[in-house]
Amino acid sequence: xxxxxxxxxxxxxxxxxxxxxxxxxxxxxxxxxxxxxxxxxxxxxxxxxxxxxxxxxxxxxxxxxxxxxxxxxxxxxxxxxxxxxxxxxxxxxxxxxxxxxxxxxxxxxxxxxxxxxxxxxxxxxxxxxxxxxxxxxxxxxxxxxxxxxxxxxxxxxxxxxxxxxxxxxxxxxxxxxxxxxxxxxxxxxxxxxxxxxxxxxxxxxxxxxxxxxxxxxxxxxxxxxxxxxxxxxx
Amino acid sequence: xxxxxxxxxxxxxxxxxxxxxxxxxxxxxxxxxxxxxxxxxxxxxxxxxxxxxxxxxxxxxxxxxxxxxxxxxxxxxxxxxxxxxxxxxxxxxxxxxxxxxxxxxxxxxxxxxxxxxxxxxxxxxxxxxxxxxxxxxxxxxxxxxxxxxxxxxxxxxxxxxxxxxxxxxxxxxxxxxxxxxxxxxxxxxxx
Numbered sequence: 001x002x003x004x005x006x007x008x009x010x011x012x013x014x015x016x017x018x019x020x021x022x023x024x025x026x027x028x029x030x031x032x033x034x035x036x037x038x039x040x041x042x043x044x045x046x047x048x049x050x051x052x053x054x055x056x057x058x059x060x061x062x063x064x065x066x067x068x069x070x071x072x073x074x075x076x077x078x079x080x081x082x083x084x085x086x087x088x089x090x091x092x093x094x095x096x097x098x099x100x101x102x103x104x105x106x107x108x109x110x111x112x113x114x115x116x117x118x119x120x121x122x123x124x125x126x127x128x129x130x131x132x133x134x135x136x137x138x139x140x141x142x143x144x145x146x147x148x149x150x151x152x153x154x155x156x157x158x159x160x161x162x163x164x165x166x167x168x169x170x171x172x173x174x175x176x177x178x179x180x181x182x183x184x185x186x187x188x189x190x191x192x193x194x195x196x197x198x199x200x201x202x203x204x205x206x207x208x209x210x211x212x213x214x215x216x217x218x219x220x221x222x223x224x225x226x227x228x229x230x231x232x233x234x
Numbered sequence: 235x236x237x238x239x240x241x242x243x244x245x246x247x248x249x250x251x252x253x254x255x256x257x258x259x260x261x262x263x264x265x266x267x268x269x270x271x272x273x274x275x276x277x278x279x280x281x282x283x284x285x286x287x288x289x290x291x292x293x294x295x296x297x298x299x300x301x302x303x304x305x306x307x308x309x310x311x312x313x314x315x316x317x318x319x320x321x322x323x324x325x326x327x328x329x330x331x332x333x334x335x336x337x338x339x340x341x342x343x344x345x346x347x348x349x350x351x352x353x354x355x356x357x358x359x360x361x362x363x364x365x366x367x368x369x370x371x372x373x374x375x376x377x378x379x380x381x382x383x384x385x386x387x388x389x390x391x392x393x394x395x396x397x398x399x400x401x402x403x404x405x406x407x408x409x410x411x412x413x414x415x416x417x418x419x420x421x422x423x424x425x
Contacts, residue, residue, distance in 0.1 A: 042396075086396060094424070119424040130423045160260065201416070233419060233422070
């Protein structure tokens, strides 16, 4: 486990070096989040959460000018809720809402998002796989619609499952298609890699990075998110 | 800020209280931490091409035991020992079609009549210690031998209530033990 953890830290370090030294527009952000899921033996569960996002580093590659600066710019504070219904032994349907307080930080209009989601989960002998399809309606200055597909794999770093006080390694890949009446469709790709530390059987702490390659068919730009999330089930 | 800390502490405490169901815990250990008797018994099979051998210390409620896990003939084996290194049983993960048809039908009939719906997640052949530890392991390593028990983990639904159970059926498909186990949590992975 110690070897795997060292390799993981080295990987993250190389990852950061690669993208902070790239010649593309690049932004690094922090996005701490806390969520609480209330569930019982019925098919229903309810998740409530909050998150905060801020830029911490910006690199603008303009002609003959290479601007690199550490810049802390708050983006928003978010509150969200999702209601989930188990529709089979491995499938779940969710509907949710997110409200982002943006105006306070940037002067832009606050954003409301509606989310519909289908998730299919499967446990193999050693790891868990999760397929997720998500549709999102973003209401801000303009209305944007989104379709997303994400594949996630969780691998325990000790034994065949993640028990309390143990670590797991989680990797995700996700494709994002964004379109709207007032904008040209654009496509994005997201890749994340993070460690999950199970503090108790029902509390997980995630720490890692998510790399977003956005609008890659037109004016591509990249973002690196430092993931930190506390997820509690009660 | 104090209120926020209090809220976090309250939610964290609730999440700890919520762990009421029995759940096994496995801890990866070194070979040198296994009981001597267990290693001595495993040594007598050193000519067998066991792959990916790993060792675990397991707690299941108050019960503590040791396990050696490995692959043999493309099957996953788990040999369980007591704290003193005495063999408890050998478990081999198999597919549904490897269970004798009549026995599988009897097991499925029981599940069909007991629940509105079910999904078998895992079937293990179980070979119990009958006094001759070496013979028990030898028998488990042979192809197409009849085990003493089948241990089945299945997700179930009854009156819209989803639960997960571990069932122990004898070699003829008669239910011997049934116990509820904690369901796998995926909520932290889907949001």
